[in-house]
Amino acid sequence: MNAPLYNMDILRLAANIPHHKRLADPQASVEKRSPVCGSRVTADVRMEGGKVAEMGLDVKACALGQASAALMAAQAIxxxxxxxxxxxxxxxxxxxxESETLDFWPGLAVLAPARDYPARHPSIRLGFEAIAEAARMADA
Known part of the structure; x- marks a missing residue:
């Protein structure tokens, strides 16, 4: 591993999570929690025309989980x-x-150092898991 696990880019993302406020009247809310470290992400969504129109997040996670949630929130609308x-x-x-490509989501390369730390993976996945499930529920 050539890069430190926590770097300035990750810390900046963790400190600036977009949509970091719960929605007052969501169509769906999902909370995901990592059993490994206790990190937690709650995602609220409102859908219009089959797309995320509004979202709100409550993120209680390590810097990697926060950074991942920030990257997700910057693009999910x-x-x-x-x-x-x-x-x-x-x-x-x-x-x-199982894959080497990150071209599906802008900015994820900043999390590359964490790939070598499987215990951190559940926290990194939380924001993506919560928003995907909330969007599915709201769209149903």
């Missing part, structure tokens, strides 16, 4: 439940070493 589920699945595959 305007995406469909299927697109978010695909991103969740591709992130999971990349973390597991």
């Amino acid at each position: 305007g995406m469909s439940a299927d697109e978010l589920a695909d991103a969740r699945d591709r992130l999971t595959a990349w973390l597991a070493g």
Whole structure:
């Protein structure tokens, strides 16, 4: 491993999570929790025309989980439940070493040092898992 696990880019992302406020009247809310470290992400969504129109997050996670949630939140508005589920699945595959590409979501390369730390993977996946499930529920 050539890069430190926590770097300035990750810390900046962790400190600046977009949509970091719960929605007052969401169509769906999902909380995901990592049993490994206790990190937790709650995602609220409102959908319009099959796309995320509004979202709100409550993120209680390590810096890696916060950074991942920030990256997710910066792009999720305007995406469909299927697109978010695909991103969740591709992130999971990349973390597991089953894929080498990160071209499906801008900025994820900043998390590359964490790939060598499987205990951190559940926290990194939380935001993507929560928004994908919330979007699916709201779209149903």
